[in-house]
Amino acid sequence: MHFTSEQYLDGGGLEREFILGEIPGTLWTPPESGDGALPLVLMAHNNGLPKGEPRLVARARYTASCGYAVATIDAAGCGGRPRSAADEQARGELRRAMQAGAPVDEIEGIFESFIAPLVENAAPEWRTTLDALLALPGIGGPVGYSGWTALGIRLLVTEPRIAAAGLFAGGYVPLAQRAEARQVSVPLLFLLQWDDEGNPRQRALDLFDDFGSREKTLHANLGGHVGTPWFEVEDGSRFYDRHLRAGQ
């Protein structure tokens, strides 16, 4: 992992860009890093949106200011990374189908065709990144996850180092991850926009019900996909405080 740039933020936090093999990422750390064992939050944006997306950056900076190392990457096929020809074709089909008002089944089929491989390809790179982050001086875990639900489920069932997760129910969740939800056992905070245009409410409620975790909380707010109120970012940080800092 090589750091390629760094920026001190208002309030004293540090925002560093890094590259790990082919994986570009950003690491935020708080002003006071304390005893060298910062808990870490992996923060992923729905369906692979770019790591520089302003709402992600705002969440990351706030969470870091609460005493966490926070990291995000553009995984394979995500953000600015090259897309496969099949991926480009599927995204073109999706645009045409949505413009043409195609039936829900057809649109879901297209989502499945490119989100499922996106998750499959992204997950190993997040695990590689986790290895590298935990090898850095000053970052000691425990580890939380925040954001993209489909990737989160895949990571939670393959990565025992993740101890708690805040998931945003606003993206397409492939069939494989819906089936894996029952295997998830860590504490969850599941965040739903009640009127999310692209996310059927009942499916999100069913997914919440499916998770195997004994401790899980649903937060739902009125409004559409991008309408999540800021206080949910603060609630998310307190959720991590309960689960990642209890012993500290």
Next chain:
Amino acid sequence: MHFTSEQYLDGGGLEREFILGEIPGTLWTPPESGDGALPLVLMAHNNGLPKGEPRLVARARYTASCGYAVATIDAAGCGGRPRSAADEQARGELRRAMQAGAPVDEIEGIFESFIAPLVENAAPEWRTTLDALLALPGIGGPVGYSGWTALGIRLLVTEPRIAAAGLFAGGYVPLAQRAEARQVSVPLLFLLQWDDEGNPRQRALDLFDDFGSREKTLHANLGGHVGTPWFEVEDGSRFYDRHLRAGQ
């Protein structure tokens, strides 16, 4: 309003019993009452359980410690107050019907027969109490409501002084209050136990959907009726902070 006893709590808060006409109540105030204009939270327990119920008292003491005046009463027919013969008969029928495993429709009918009048009779006494509380030195509002959903809906549609409400979806909500929900317009925090034995989940979700408020948040946690995690009390206090203290 006459205070009949007072107790200083660990941490310095004050817990006072009062009597207002026939209405017995409890008022909690924080250690530091500041500039004489404490915001006030009216706290009611589901279906008229006694004001001394330990979970209610714990919620009230915590909320007061966050800087609120908190009040509860045993309204007409609630807690230790006398019940009508019709009410006693309905409660007896309910016990027999539940022990006999009666059909849901029958049980719901019995609930409707005694909860609907309970709400009708309790609401005016809560409003009388609100008048008296706001006349006390040191309590200036704004006013929030916490707890029993059916009573809360009735108060919210008849009492413009209540500016925000945290409602617990764990009791029977009479048909009249389900219809009134669309008239509710203040910010809401609606708390649901996902596996509440006596409270059909879908009905609670439908009720959340029905509220007319533009700002409403649902919190749902795994577990049964009495399993609400303590952190929801803390979340509730922060909800009041956002809506009752924003201008302070």
